[in-house]
Amino acid sequence: MNIVARLAWRNLWRHRRRTWLTVGAMVFSNTLLVFMISMQFGMYDLMIDNTLKVFTGHMQVQAPGYKDDQKMRQTVPDIVPLAGRLRAEFPTEKIAARGWAFALASSEERSYGVGIFGVEPEYEPQVSSIPGLIAEGRYLQQSDAPEIVIGAVLARNLRVGIGDELTLLGSGRDGSFAAAVATVVGIFESGVPDVDRSFAQMPIVAFQDVFFMEGAGHQVVISAPTLEEAERILPDIDAALPSDEGLVMHDWDALQPGLKQAIKADMSSAFFMYGILVVLVAFSVLNTQLMSVLERTHEFGIVMSLGLKPGQLGRLVMLETAMLGLIGFVLGAIGGVIVTSYFSANGLSIPGMEEMAANFNLPPRIYFQATPWTMAIGPFVVFVFTLLAAVYPALRLHKLHPVEAMRVN
Amino acid sequence: MTAVRCVDLCKTYRQGDEDIKALDHVSIDIEEAGFVCLSAPSGGGKTTLLNAIGGLDMPDSGEVWVADRRIDQMSKGELAELRLSSIGFVFQAYNLIPVLTARENIEFVMQVQGVPAKQRAEQSLAILEEVGLSGLEDRRPAEMSGGQQQRVAVARAIVSRPALVLADEPTANLDSKTSDELMTLFTELNRHHNTTFVIATHDQRVMRYAKRLVRMLDGRIVDDIAQDAA
Ligand SMILES: Nc1ncnc2c1ncn2[C@@H]1O[C@H](COP(=O)(O)OP(=O)(O)OP(=O)(O)O)[C@@H](O)[C@H]1O
Ligand SMILES: [Mg+2]
Numbered sequence: 001m002n003i004v005a006r007l008a009w010r011n012l013w014r015h016r017r018r019t020w021l022t023v024g025a026m027v028f029s030n031t032l033l034v035f036m037i038s039m040q041f042g043m044y045d046l047m048i049d050n051t052l053k054v055f056t057g058h059m060q061v062q063a064p065g066y067k068d069d070q071k072m073r074q075t076v077p078d079i080v081p082l083a084g085r086l087r088a089e090f091p092t093e094k095i096a097a098r099g100w101a102f103a104l105a106s107s108e109e110r111s112y113g114v115g116i117f118g119v120e121p122e123y124e125p126q127v128s129s130i131p132g133l134i135a136e137g138r139y140l141q142q143s144d145a146p147e148i149v150i151g152a153v154l155a156r157n158l159r160v161g162i163g164d165e166l167t168l169l170g171s172g173r174d175g176s177f178a179a180a181v182a183t184v185v186g187i188f189e190s191g192v193p194d195v196d197r198s199f200a201q202m203p204i205v206a207f208q209d210v211f212f213m214e215g216a217g218h219q220v221v222i223s224a225p226t227l228e229e230a231e232r233i234l235p236d237i238d239a240a241l242p243s244d245e246g247l248v249m250h251d252w253d254a255l256q257p258g259l260k261q262a263i264k265a266d267m268s269s270a271f272f273m274y275g276i277l278v279v280l281v282a283f284s285v286l287n288t289q290l291m292s293v294l295e296r297t298h299e300f301g302i303v304m305s306l307g308l309k310p311g312q313l314g315r316l317v318m319l320e321t322a323m324l325g326l327i328g329f330v331l332g333a334i335g336g337v338i339v340t341s342y343f344s345a346n347g348l349s350i351p352g353m354e355e356m357a358a359n360f361n362l363p364p365r366i367y368f369q370a371t372p373w374t375m376a377i378g379p380f381v382v383f384v385f386t387l388l389a390a391v392y393p394a395l396r397l398h399k400l401h402p403v404e405a406m407r408v409n
Numbered sequence: 410m411t412a413v414r415c416v417d418l419c420k421t422y423r424q425g426d427e428d429i430k431a432l433d434h435v436s437i438d439i440e441e442a443g444f445v446c447l448s449a450p451s452g453g454g455k456t457t458l459l460n461a462i463g464g465l466d467m468p469d470s471g472e473v474w475v476a477d478r479r480i481d482q483m484s485k486g487e488l489a490e491l492r493l494s495s496i497g498f499v500f501q502a503y504n505l506i507p508v509l510t511a512r513e514n515i516e517f518v519m520q521v522q523g524v525p526a527k528q529r530a531e532q533s534l535a536i537l538e539e540v541g542l543s544g545l546e547d548r549r550p551a552e553m554s555g556g557q558q559q560r561v562a563v564a565r566a567i568v569s570r571p572a573l574v575l576a577d578e579p580t581a582n583l584d585s586k587t588s589d590e591l592m593t594l595f596t597e598l599n600r601h602h603n604t605t606f607v608i609a610t611h612d613q614r615v616m617r618y619a620k621r622l623v624r625m626l627d628g629r630i631v632d633d634i635a636q637d638a639a
Pocket of ligand 2: 456457501
């Protein structure tokens with residue numbers, strides 16, 4: 001090994017305990033950073049996934065303009081065959097067709113406004129968690145049966161139970177008067193009052209009959225196995241859409257614009273905290289390296305007298321610090337990888353989370369995101385700041401006067 | 410060519426209310442391949458003069474020339490280059506790097522000079538043999554006696570065959586036999602490689618080897634005589 005490197009390495013171990021303490025601080029913060037960051041991103045994944053799983057899906061095919069102005073007229077024609085064709089072409093994705101209409105639902109005693117979705121009973125449970133939340137009765141079965149499932153709050157408000165009939169009044173696609181009677185076969189309960197109060201689902205064929213849809217619907221919902229898969233496959237599905245109808249494809253970000261904003265807000269507060277942690281570690285390194293430079297003044301005086309320039313000594317100090325930082329990086333990253341791999345395989349359950357997740361028919365644990373990025377970014381930033389922290393001690397060497405330095409003992 | 414020329418050097422240190430003239434109008438020319446002993450009582454200004462010649466410390470006034478280049482106006486970087494390439498220093502206190510072995514201490518400067526590893530190894534082992542330290546190459550300074558450390562410092566100073574060697578009490582910790590050996594080594598280098606030596610010493614035995622004896626007192630040169638070296 002190069003003598004300068006050897007010198008740097010041995011200098012590092014002149015004060016074993018001090019070096020290990022500094023390394024310890026780095027390893028601790030690196031492991032903590034990896035833990036927090038991979039948990040954080042695992043949580044974002046979960047948050048996105050869970051939000052989208054409830055109802056929205058990863059992407060939707062719609063008529064242009066429908067997303068921003070939900071008019072009944074803006075339809076996707078022949079929606080059930082279209083959904084069927086996409087299912088055949090993309091067997092790994094979960095795909096279901098929907099229609100949406102607003103109606104007044106009346107029982108014998110009361111009436112309430114309600115959003116009615118026409119859904120494919122066979123496929124809807126694959127793209128939405130609501131069919132799994134049936135608390136009473138059953139979910140829809142046949143796509144042309146005059147049946148309806150409603151939320152628990154709505155059922156209470158309307159004072160209806162399983163087997164009771166609801167009268168629906170609304171307007172059809174062409175603006176004409178639409179009316180129907182449907183039997184309540186199931187009541188779902190998500191625990192979210194808004195959802196439980198204002199939604200109902202009917203089989204899509206029955207829905208199309210009631211609202212004069214002529215085979216059309218409003219959205220084809222697509223759920224991919226993972227978020228990454230969704231982003232990857234979106235262009236392919238988009239390309240597979242019939243070209244003549246001008247249908248558009250919206251990704252989850254367009255469908256749920258608040259989601260990314262919430263994540264961004266959370267990220268900036270999280271990264272602020274990480275920043276503080278990194279700065280604390282950097283100061284501990286600064287302290288160590290400053291001490292180590294100061295106590296070697298005499299020695300630096302000698303080598304400068306022999307003809308070494310302050311810059312060369314500065315590089316020695318930087319090399320020492322880089323070695324120190326590398327030990328912290330490697331050990332910290334190993335610690336982080338172990339912790340993250342464990343939690344990415346087994347998940348971490350936060351107290352209180354299980355009940356909430358159960359309410360939504362969702363997975364109860366955070367599975368850490370174990371990507372090279374989540375596992376390396378923290379230790380890498382600590383490493384960079386470690387090097388930065390050595391710049392000041394290294395620059396101080398320029399002030400050293402060889403003869404005076406040699407006098408120092 | 411003169412190896413070293415000092416013109417009217419003055420250097421004053423202030424200590425409390427007193428001004429101490431460490432160098433008081435010192436002028437001296439040292440020819441190439443010279444072998445000069447500087448002798449003075451303690452505090453006479455030997456170290457101060459050597460430091461000025463080596464560009465380690467600036468005089469308050471006067472000129473210093475080394476190998477016909479004026480060095481008291483050089484930048485720090487130029488001075489460092491000059492020291493690295495053409496001056497070997499032996500300091501008054503044995504100034505070794507504690508975490509490096511004897512051999513690494515010698516090779517360290519060579520590496521900075523850009524000497525290839527193989528040549529470094531050959532030269533450092535050879536020089537250690539010449540100063541009588543064969544077998545001690547893997548010892549660290551703390552594992553050697555004062556005299557041994559001093560010889561490592563000497564080896565480090567001369568291993569790259571600098572044109573000028575400035576040695577401050579190089580034999581202070583050596584017994585008479587070892588110091589004779591060291592002076593013989595210096596004499597040989599002086600003869601065969603035309604290395605110029607300037608050696609500050611109190612040691613009568615060392616002075617015998619000098620071709621020229623310069624005596625200082627209170628920062629002034631009081632005596633400058635040529636003599637037949639031993
Ligand atoms: N940094 C300094 N600050 C104050 N005075 C100094 C300093 N360096 C040297 N001196 C003074 O300058 C004078 C010359 O010192 P110098 O070190 O050159 O003497 P020397 O001949 O090498 O002595 P010795 O044989 O003891 O090494 C002394 O009186 C010393 O006290
Ligand atoms: Mg002295």
